[in-house]
Amino acid sequence: MTRAIRVLLVDDEPADRALASRALTNGLEQVVIEESDSRSSLLSLLNANDYDVIITDYMLRGLNGLEVIDLVHELNADAQIIMLTGTGTEEVAIEAMKRGVADYVIKNAHHINRLPATVTHVLDRVAAEKARQKAEEKRKECEARLAHAGRLSAVGEMAAELAHELAQPLCVIDGYTVAMLNHIENNNEPPKALAENLEEIRKASERAGKLVRRMREFCRKNKGQRVPFNMNQAVSESVDFLAF
Structure with missing residues (x-):
C-alpha cells in the first residue's frame, strides 16, 4: 500500500x-x-x-x-x-x-x-534523483569489487614470479649459512670473513623481506585515491624491484 x-x-x-x-x-x-x-x-x-x-x-x-x-x-x-x-x-x-x-x-x-500534478511531478523528481544516487553508489561499489577482483587475479600471476624472485636471496642465505657452519666446524674462518658472510645474509634477508612487503601491499584491499604521482620515482622503484 x-x-x-x-x-x-x-x-x-x-x-x-x-x-x-x-x-x-x-x-x-x-x-x-x-x-x-x-x-x-x-x-x-x-x-x-x-x-x-x-x-x-x-x-x-x-x-x-x-x-x-x-x-x-x-x-x-x-x-x-x-x-x-x-x-x-x-x-x-x-x-x-x-x-x-x-x-x-x-x-x-x-x-x-494544477497543484496535484505539480506535487506529483516534484515528488517523482525527488524519487528519480534518489534512485540515481543509489545507482551511482551501486556502480561505485561494483567498480571497487571488480578492481579488487582484478587485483586478486593478478596475485596468482605474481605468486610464481615472487617465488622465483625469493629463491635468489634465499639461496644466498642458505649458501652463506652452510659456508659459515663449515668454516666454524673446521675452525679456520677468521672473524672478518664471518662478519662479511653475515652482512651478505642480512642483505639477502632484507631483499626477501621487501619482496614480501610489496606483495602484501599489492594484495591489500583499499579504496582508490587520487594522489600526486612521481613518474621518475615509479620507474626507479620498478628498476630496483627487478634488480632483486
Whole structure:
C-alpha cells in the first residue's frame, strides 16, 4: 500500500487554503493535509511533524515565503517546497529557486487546479534523483569489487614470479649459512670473513623481506585515491624491484 503524501499548506487566507486543499484532495489518491496560518503555528507544526511537501503563499502576516523556506530548511530539511503567489515578481521566483524551492505556481483558480500534478511531478523528481544516487553508489561499489577482483587475479600471476624472485636471496642465505657452519666446524674462518658472510645474509634477508612487503601491499584491499604521482620515482622503484 502506497503511503499517503503529507502536505502542509501555509497561507493566512482561509479561502485560499480551502481552494488549495480541495484541489489536492480531488487530484491526489492519498494525501494528508495540515494547515498553518501564522509563524507560530508553522513553527509548531514543523517541530512536531515531517512533511513530504510544503506549499506556502509568498505574502503572509509576520513573514514572507522566503522566510518560510529558511524555516523549512532548518526544521524539515527533506520537505519539498512549492511557492504560491499572485503578486510575486520574476526576481522573487529566481530568489526562491536559489533557496531551494522545488516549483513556483501562480495563485489563481486555473493554476491552483494544477497543484496535484505539480506535487506529483516534484515528488517523482525527488524519487528519480534518489534512485540515481543509489545507482551511482551501486556502480561505485561494483567498480571497487571488480578492481579488487582484478587485483586478486593478478596475485596468482605474481605468486610464481615472487617465488622465483625469493629463491635468489634465499639461496644466498642458505649458501652463506652452510659456508659459515663449515668454516666454524673446521675452525679456520677468521672473524672478518664471518662478519662479511653475515652482512651478505642480512642483505639477502632484507631483499626477501621487501619482496614480501610489496606483495602484501599489492594484495591489500583499499579504496582508490587520487594522489600526486612521481613518474621518475615509479620507474626507479620498478628498476630496483627487478634488480632483486
